[in-house]
Amino acid sequence: MKRTLMEKLLPRFLEYVSIDTQSDPYSKTTPSTKKQWDLAKKLVLELHQIGMQEVAIDEHGYIMATLPSNVDQNVPTIGFISHMDTTPDFSGRNVKPQIIENYDGKDIVLNKNKDLVLSPNYFEDLELYIGQTLITTDGTTLLGADDKAGIAEIITAMEYLVNHPEIKHGEVRIAFTPDEEIGRGAHKFDVEKFRAEWAYTMDGSQVGELEYENFNAAGAKIEIEGKSVHPGYAKGKMVNATGIANEILSLLPPREVPEHTSDLEGFFHVYRVKGEIESAEIELIIRDHDASHFEARKQLLKDITEKLNKKYGNCVHLTITDQYRNMREKVEPVFHIVEIAQEAMESLGIEPIIKPIRGGTDGSQLSFMGLPCPNIFAGGHNFHGKYEYVPLESMEKAVKVIVKICELTAVQIRKGRKKGKN
Incomplete structure (x- = not known):
């Protein structure tokens, strides 16, 4: 994948996290906070700029857009979804990311004045990313990788596919939702309008995570x-x-x-x-x-x-x-949608980590609304707090997985769709 498009991924993500989109569980509106519109309007403009079709935003802040099919055969429409809001549990205002290049495996000082350190002695997952580029907080806010990393990955993948028509794929629908962090991300999602046969939320953590059951x-x-x-x-x-x-x-x-x-x-x-x-x-x-x-x-x-x-x-x-509810009962009958994501990861040298989500995503609700929706890694760690971080390389891998899933879905139809659980 050409570096020119991947080079847009980091500045795109940094721009998104600079916009405060914290949701409010006590609000009765959708979105629950006016500031979510700030990011929503920017995303609509950007989707037009990269060449997406049918770009639309409704009165509740739900964004949808289409990448048209470039194959002749009938290929199912698939989707990718991420949420715009950040948790109300910790401040998302004035996020000041720090970029740690070629991470050396040692403690990262988030905030010297507050004596805040991101340490592999406590957060062991840091050792997985030695030599990589980490984006961290400055210790005063969360980062917002949950789920602005997912948004950046989806848009970057769509831009890549727009610019590389030689990669064959069916129709791809994307959506960005408000208020996922307060459990309302799917409440006003129009599944019929989205018209995908299935979708994936890009809202997981570590590279390789592929989840189809939740609390x-x-x-x-x-x-x-x-x-x-x-x-x-x-x-x-x-x-x-x-x-x-x-x-x-x-x-x-x-x-x-x-x-x-x-x-x-x-x-x-x-x-x-x-x-x-x-x-x-x-x-x-x-x-x-x-x-x-x-x-x-x-x-x-x-x-x-x-x-x-x-x-x-x-x-x-x-x-x-x-x-x-636990989406497993809705995903298992169409388990080929998990197998396609698994094959995409394996083809890219990524080991799938299939495990239950200790939480929920928009996908859990959407699965019961008629849109089976497993969850795929977006790359971040330590969500909802000042120790949140995301490796840039993990985000790049997520972009490649999205592209490969789009490609494989068309390939699987030509070969005959997979069915059943391994």
Whole structure:
């Protein structure tokens, strides 16, 4: 692949991360923040400039565009999707990337004044990228590789295919979505309008990641009503909402939390607690790959609520909202879409890493909306915080995988589409 186009990848990515696109879970609009429009409008202009067709953005900030087929035979339309927003968990304002060329395997000083160091002693994955070019934060913000790396990769791959018509492919649709980080990235996605038979989200991490199963997910909110009475005369009268909140937390399995689980293990994650005597709130998420275990976790919260309401008098109110489901059941029946991505990686000398996502992507929701959608690496590490980084070489490999998938999809149709799971 000619360096001229790859040389655009880094400045393209750096320009995207300079635009703050943090989403807001408490907003009722789509996109949830006006600043997501700043990147969206830029992307629309850029897609026109590189020669994409049917470039469109709707009233909710969803962008779609087409690379027309250049083959005579009937080839299925495929898609590639990334999200524009960054997490509300950490600042994405005034991102100042640092570029570390020819990484030597030693500690990287992110911010000398704050004594912040990105160290392979703690982040062992750094050792995979010795000799490569790393893009890091300056220790005051996240980077935004999740998922602006994916956007940069998709656009660079499309530009390459526009400029290299000798590479045969079917129709390719691309989309960029708002609000993925707050679980709404697919809520207003028009699958029928997108018209792809299947798609891939470019939203994974390490080179080689290829994922087609994810957590079942729900959010829960527990609201507690208390009664305030002078503490000197409170016996039998006071109901301390903060004390009940502490009791609820003590009844959750202490080891079933993100910091003590891995692989297929599920968890409860309490991310917000506030309270005083008369009222308290707990907000948490529930995650599990196994559907029956997922339901058992939700039932545990219901049982705890019932138990404490009997003890304190109907003062605990639980709301559980399902968020997304494990896309495996929708992808396995069309497993050739995973095999094509796997073959693309292997043909480029990339070892596929097929494993469950300990999270969710737009693809998990889209799969249940009729668009099977595995997830492919975008190259970044340590998302959602100041230690985030991405190797440039990983982004380049992702571009090549996108191009190869487009090519192989046409080849597979000529040979007869693969079916079934290996």
